[in-house]
Amino acid sequence: MGRLDGKVALITGAARGQGRSHAITLAREGAEIIAVDLAGQVESVPYEMATPADLAQTVKLVEAEDRRIVSLEADVRDPEAMQAATERGLAEFGHIDIICANAGISSWDPAPDMSPQRWRDMIDINLSGVWYSVQPALTSMIERGAGGSIILTSSVYGLEGGVGRVHHYVAAKHGVVGLAKSLANELAPHRIRVNTVNPTFVATGMIQNDAIYKLFVPDLPNPTQEDFKEVLLGMNKLPIPWVEPQDISNAVLFLASDDARYITGTTLVVDAGHLA
Known part of the structure; x- marks a missing residue:
């Protein structure tokens, strides 16, 4: 028996990197997966982002764990698209128990040179996109009455000022921590737990x-x-x-499972001592 048998997990940014690792890890422990990714490029991002082929590979890897998966190309900046993705997952599996709001980008500029578009893309994806990933499933989770676990990907830069040139990233990741704590307070009576994972640098295409x-x-x-x-x-x-994606997936699995059944409103730091 897996620790997540009978559970369904919605994971954003699932085409590669941490999101793919989370999908495989949770599937290995018994979860069915709803994998969401833009699978495209954002103009203000200075590195190559995931592709439809990457998302298709995640599907194959989850299926290799003998679990079902629904994959969707959707932009977390678009609340209607995320509503549709959530509804598709609910139609396929009947319920959602775990949300891993993992999708995110990185970019940088000195403060005087930060363009409005670069700032806007960062906040829209790394903060508003987290909200749009979580909100559509809340009513169904509450009405089902079976509790749940929501895990938001923040960063060590959600807990400190960070290096220079990432002001928009730091602002977004601090916002994710605040959102998690607020949701944890509101959703606790429904036994829905909300936490963040706060990694140091992770060996993915983002770095x-x-x-x-x-x-x-x-x-x-x-x-x-x-x-x-x-x-x-x-x-x-x-x-x-740096740490490996699996190191973060291990933390996500812990927070998603009953091993963390009384843990909510916390920041789980996986940082190799960065903040020490």
Whole structure:
């Protein structure tokens, strides 16, 4: 028996990276999966984002765990699209027990140079998109009366000021923490728990790309992953540059399961000592 047998999990940003890892991990523990992803590019994002082929691969990997999955291309910035995605999942599985609002982007600019569009995309995806991912399922979760677990992806930068040039990212991730605490208060009488996971750097396409290498190693004309690694080693207390997606999925699984049945309104930090 898996820890999530009979459960249904809606996961955003599921095409690759942390979202794909969450989908596979929860499926391995018995959950059916509703996988949502834009599967497209946002103009203000300076690295390649997930594709429809990535989302299709997530489907194959979940099915390899002998679990059912519904995949949908939807933009978390669009409340109507997220409502439709939720309704499709409910029509397929009958209920939603777990929501992993994981979809997010990264970008950066000095404060004087931050364009309105870059700011808007960040807040719309990393904060408003979290809300639009959660709200459509709340009525069904409350009416079903079986409780549930909502896990919002924040960051260590949801708990500190962060490095320079990510003001919009820091603002959004702090907002996610506040949203989780507020929802935890409101939904507790319905036995619906709400928590955040707050990772340090995670080895996904969001940080493993040339654009972010240049941001963190500006003195070199063509910095490599090894150059980037050396910088990050100085940012965590444990002697590692980044954690793996599975490390975050393990935390998500814990929060989704009955092992965390009395944990709500918290920030679960997986940061290799970054905040210590």
